[in-house]
Amino acid sequence: MDSFSTNLAARLKQLRLDTDLTLDQLAQQSTISRATLSRLEKGEVSPTAEVLGKLCAVYGLPMSRLMAMVEDEFVPLVRAADQDVWHDAKSGFTRTKVSPPAEKLKAEVIRGTLEPGKQIIYDQPSLAGLEHHLIMLEGALFIRVDDHHFSLKAGDCLRYQLFASSEFITPPDSGADYFIVLV
Numbered sequence: 001m002d003s004f005s006t007n008l009a010a011r012l013k014q015l016r017l018d019t020d021l022t023l024d025q026l027a028q029q030s031t032i033s034r035a036t037l038s039r040l041e042k043g044e045v046s047p048t049a050e051v052l053g054k055l056c057a058v059y060g061l062p063m064s065r066l067m068a069m070v071e072d073e074f075v076p077l078v079r080a081a082d083q084d085v086w087h088d089a090k091s092g093f094t095r096t097k098v099s100p101p102a103e104k105l106k107a108e109v110i111r112g113t114l115e116p117g118k119q120i121i122y123d124q125p126s127l128a129g130l131e132h133h134l135i136m137l138e139g140a141l142f143i144r145v146d147d148h149h150f151s152l153k154a155g156d157c158l159r160y161q162l163f164a165s166s167e168f169i170t171p172p173d174s175g176a177d178y179f180i181v182l183v
Contacts, residue, residue: 056126
C-alpha cells in the first residue's frame with residue numbers, strides 16, 4: 001500500500017474517533033457496513049468515490065478537504081506531474097486535484113473523468129450548500145442535482161449549490177472530462 005492510502009486509512013479512523021463514533025454508529029449513519037469500515041480504517045481495502053462521499057457527509061466535510069488532510073501542506077505552484085490522481089476502478093471515475101484545497105485559499109479545482117456508460121450516485125452532499133462550477137471539457141455528462149436534471153456537452157458550465165443527492169451519468173458511447181471549481 002502506498003503512503004497516501006496508508007494516510008487516508010489513518011485519517012478515516014481518526015475522524016471517527018474525533019467525532020466519538022463507534023464503528024456500529026458510523027455504519028448506521030453512513031449506510032456502509034461495519035466490516036467495510038473496519039477494513040477501510042486498517043487499509044485493507046481502498047474506498048470508492050461513493051463510500052468516501054458517504055463518510056464525508058457524516059463528517060460534514062467536502063471530499064477535497066478530507067483529501068487535503070491526508071496530503072502535504074500548501075504549495076503555490078502545482079505542476080501537472082505533481083497533481084494527485086485518484087482512480088476508482090469500480091465506478092470508472094478518475095479525480096485529479098489540479099489546485100488542491102489549502103487553508104489560506106477559498107477555492108479548489110478538480111479535474112474529473114468518468115468512463116463511458118458509468119454512473120456515480122452521491123446520496124447526500126459532503127457539505128450542504130457547497131458551491132460548484134462544473135466546466136465540461138470533452139464528452140457528455142448527465143447530471144442530477146437535487147431534483148434538477150442537466151445534460152452537458154463540451155464547453156458547457158453548470159453552476160450550483162448542492163443540498164441533497166446528486167448523480168453523474170455518462171452515455172454508453174462517450175465519457176466525460178470536466179473541471180469542477182469548489183468554493
